[in-house]
Amino acid sequence: MRKIWLNRWFSVAYHYVNLIRNNEEGARFEFYGTHPNIDHVSLSACDVKETEPTVEGEAYIEFCLDFCVRHGIDLFIPRLHMELIAANVPRFEEIGTRVMVCDDLELLGNMMNKEKFYRSLEGRGVVDIPDYRVVRTAEEFAQAYRELTEAGHRVCFKPTEAEGGMGFRIINEDIGDPLKALYGWVTLETTYEETYRTLSTAERFDDLMIMEMLEDEEYSIDCLADASGELLTAIPRRKSEGRVYHLEYSEELLALSRRIAENCRIPYAFNVQVKYNKGVPKLLEINPRMSGGLYITCLSGVNVPYLAVKAAFGEEVRPPKPEFGIKASYVEQAVRLDSIYSREAMSDF
Structure with a gap:
């Protein structure tokens, strides 16, 4: 075993x-x-x-x-x-x-830093990159915000080194009544003034990527490759309302996944996140590991974690055929941890 x-x-x-x-x-x-x-x-x-x-x-x-x-x-x-x-x-x-x-240290280091990874892919015809700037001071932030808004973009930002949604914010100048907002749901939105004021409290801060807000559908593409990075399958998962996801066939996204695999050679299980803007899928990030929603993707009939393990052991993995057209969601599940009482102690009750 x-x-x-x-x-x-x-x-x-x-x-x-x-x-x-x-x-x-x-x-x-x-x-x-x-x-x-x-x-x-x-x-x-x-x-x-x-x-x-x-x-x-x-x-x-x-x-x-x-x-x-x-x-x-x-x-x-x-x-x-x-x-x-x-x-x-x-x-x-x-x-x-x-x-x-992934033991390609340069590639792995790039994927862990959004600025480095974007720069490594720019001009290579692999995937479209959002319009962005990287800033380290409040004045650089102000300039980047002006340039992006003048280009017609809504603006958001995120630290260049952060997992998932950590540090992600959307700049919205039309938030409304601040007092009313305090009584509503917590949101990811903030104003330019509040952001600038906060950033101004430090002479310099960790790298912050200011970028165009991608307005349309978001996809998380779970990919499986062999040990050499040869893509075996890719399964696009579209985020819908609330907790609803759709496992969809998209030749455009599958072709995008193949180009990324051919150029980056990421082994085993990895995840490509893209979001559309004006009909164009643009890269958010690539996670060189099993994604947080991979267990939903496995409803396609492809056991990605197990097949990745087989590949890691050097065993042959044939390209699996996922089932598409699946709508899915998830629920909380109670999981019993260790009992705080021994069986002997329980017998005294």
């Missing part, structure tokens, strides 16, 4: 562990999970769980190597500190542990 370890992941790793475990080929695995919070729900899907130390750099690599040796880990699927771990893949290979990570 092969042993798989996932370090600090999102809660959706709970689904990925179960998708790999309940694979259609009956392959057997034992799962190990670590997280600083021993009650993190992702660990409840694992056979063995441990508390992960909050250390960085070489100390974290030493922890990882020791963990793999102690437990005889065959495959390590990292999320936390991916760049650091990728730079040390040879050290894991020396102890017999494969690592499911």
Whole structure:
């Protein structure tokens, strides 16, 4: 039985562990999970769980190597500190542990930074890039805002190094009554004046990408590739109202995915996020890992996490055929963690 370890992941790793475990080929695995919070729900899907130390750099690599040796880990699927771990893949290979990570360090570093990645793709005919500026001072922000609005764009911004929606805001000068807004839903919208005032409190701040607001449909394309980055399948998932998603066939988006795969050669599972503006799909970002909504995409009949694991073990993976035209959603699910009482203690009640 092969042993798989996932370090600090999102809660959706709970689904990925179960998708790999309940694979259609009956392959057997034992799962190990670590997280600083021993009650993190992702660990409840694992056979063995441990508390992960909050250390960085070489100390974290030493922890990882020791963990793999102690437990005889065959495959390590990292999320936390991916760049650091990728730079040390040879050290894991020396102890017999494969690592499911993009080990092209330049490519991985670019994907983790939106500015670097946009620059690496500009002018190559791979995918359209939104109009953007990167700023580090309040005055640079003011200039970028003027240039983008004069070009006819609505404007939004996000840190160049951030996962998911962290730090994303939309600039809206028509928010309305601030007092009334306090009684409404929390939104991602803010005003130019408020943003400028906040940024002005620092002489310099971490890189902030100011960009055109993409107004139309948003797609998250879950992709599966072999170890060399050869694309095996791509499944576009369109975000609709609320929690509703559509798994759609789109030759335009599939062709876009093929161009990205051919140019970037990202292995295993990765995710391409695009949003349309005036009929053109423009790149938001590429996540070099399993996406947060991948478990929804797997309703297509393609078990992406398991097939990525097969590829990581060097096994042949034939291009799967996803089912499209699926409308899907999700619900909260109660997951029992360890009982706080022993069976003996319960007998006293």
